[in-house]
Amino acid sequence: MEGRISADLLRGHTDTIVLGILLKNDAYGYQIYKSIMDRTDGLYQLKEATLYSSYKRLEKETCIVAYWGDESQGGRRKYYRITDKGRVQYKQNIADWEFTQRILNRLLKEEDD
Template identity: 50%
Template sequence: MSTRDAVSDLIRGNIDAIILCTLSGGDSYGYEILKEVASTSQGAYEMKEPSLYTSLKRLEKQGFVQSYWGDETQGARRKYYRITDTGAHELDEAIERWVRVRDIIDRLLKQKGEDR
């Protein structure tokens, strides 16, 4: 497995939290979310459309996001997504889980690194 694939796998395991975090900055539509993720990661990660929309459907079913149609006067109508209060709570918990896991991995890898 290439390094890039391994990094993408780790990120994919946190895609719901990444989307919730992006939406915590304000309502957004699919393409805009994809651009924000790429920009925030400084181009190191580009989420794929199927992953985004699969996650958004799951998050909506769980009550973490709500969708609504925009009222654009030009171009195609866009479906916007907003984080719910329940979604904001889930984001807080996801961040806590990530920090706990990161701390454990840091300790485990630091141990190995100190042996060198």
């Protein structure tokens, strides 16, 4: 049976997804959006509004900082950079998720054993 994605579950991890993308290098909104689309092969579409509220939230928690780029053509873009606090938060979130996953697997797949 083919699986479907649980939108709620995914939305709960938006912040972690964003932090993960910013881990490698700074990016602006559309880059982040595109890299999420590329990674899911278009199987799941996150609304951009969800991302924008994630940026605002992460900014408030000082996990990321925003700055305007100095593009010479086509209008300036707003970039996001992960902070040290953001890196710590990311590691914590991943650890939390792995733990949750283990527990969930034990609970949900009990019959298979």
